[in-house]
Amino acid sequence: xxxxxxxxxxxxxxxIAAPLxxxxxxxxxxxAVPGDxxxxxxxxxxxxxxxxxxxxxxxxxxxxxxxxSGSALDRARAQxxxxxxxxxxxxxxxxxxxxxAAHRFDLVLxxxxxxxxxxxxxxxxxxxxxxxxxxxxxxxxxxxERPPSSEAVDMLxxxxxxPTTLDRVVADGWTPVGGHISTxxxxxxxxxxxxxxxxxxxxxxxxxxxxxQVLETAGAHRESWLRGYRDTxxxxxxxxxxxxx
Numbered sequence: 001x002x003x004x005x006x007x008x009x010x011x012x013x014x015x016i017a018a019p020l021x022x023x024x025x026x027x028x029x030x031x032a033v034p035g036d037x038x039x040x041x042x043x044x045x046x047x048x049x050x051x052x053x054x055x056x057x058x059x060x061x062x063x064x065x066x067x068x069s070g071s072a073l074d075r076a077r078a079q080x081x082x083x084x085x086x087x088x089x090x091x092x093x094x095x096x097x098x099x100x101a102a103h104r105f106d107l108v109l110x111x112x113x114x115x116x117x118x119x120x121x122x123x124x125x126x127x128x129x130x131x132x133x134x135x136x137x138x139x140x141x142x143x144x145e146r147p148p149s150s151e152a153v154d155m156l157x158x159x160x161x162x163p164t165t166l167d168r169v170v171a172d173g174w175t176p177v178g179g180h181i182s183t184x185x186x187x188x189x190x191x192x193x194x195x196x197x198x199x200x201x202x203x204x205x206x207x208x209x210x211x212x213q214v215l216e217t218a219g220a221h222r223e224s225w226l227r228g229y230r231d232t233x234x235x236x237x238x239x240x241x242x243x244x245x
Contacts, residue, residue: 001210004069006217008047009201010194015049018112018140019182019190019235029054031178032138032239036060038106041130043096043123044113048076048089051109055085062088064105066096097126104132111140111237115157120165124172128242136177140237141165152229165236170243178239187235195222 011017016025029050033040037060042051045065055063067073073091080086092099096116108127110117117123120141127137142156143165153159160168162181169176198218202211 001213004071010198013197014193017046019187021186024180028138028180028237032107032136033058034106034136040107041105042109044110044116046072052079055088056083064090066092066094066099068095105130106132106135109138114141121172137240143234143236144232145234146232148232152232155224155228173243174240175243176238177241180237182235191225
């Protein structure tokens with residue numbers, strides 16, 4: 001079983017692949033979507049959950065998603081059909097960092113996928129290239145709540161603390177107009193989707209040939225979370241507008 005399949009199992013009950021509960025997602029979309037006729041792009045959309053929620057909330061909205069996982073895009077397409085929003089959703093099977101479009105977007109999202117661009121600053125530069133005048137960006141990324149261990153840095157990369165992260169965003173020419181810092185409950189619930197949910201699946205499928213692999217993945221993730229970064233990692237979502245149009 002490849003990582004994409006394991007991720008799908010882990011997120012079966014947590015379709016937003018980030019430490020955010022449903023209320024936080026709703027508030028962020030309400031703040032970020034500029035109007036019912038907006039055209040929205042999600043870079044690294046996975047199963048398209050952000051776009052599907054936006055399409056259901058705004059009947060005049062159109063959306064496009066980009067991801068390298070064909071199976072995730074297939075799930076997004078099928079769910080869009082079930083929700084009767086498929087005629088307003090376009091999906092692209094390609095690398096988000098190399099995606100180009102003939103038009104600009106009123107909102108560009110990238111939540112939990114900044115690694116595809118090499119970090120937060122590079123993600124914002126890519127989003128700016130897709131952004132219409134007066135458009136907005138909704139981005140989500142990790143930060144260090146307190147100094148990390150070397151093992152945590154090896155696992156999660158060279159993040160900054162919260163003040164430094166915001167300083168860098170502003171220095172890159174963006175003005176935060178909204179945001180959300182994930183609560184400890186949101187962070188833990190997300191991690192349990194990787195640990196508890198995977199272990200539960202494995203125990204409910206004792207004869208599945210992938211059972212041992214899924215259990216091993218759950219255990220490794222639990223070890224990394226509890227002994228590697230639980231007490232040091234935070235998650236921040238920002239709604240941004242360019243400081244200078």
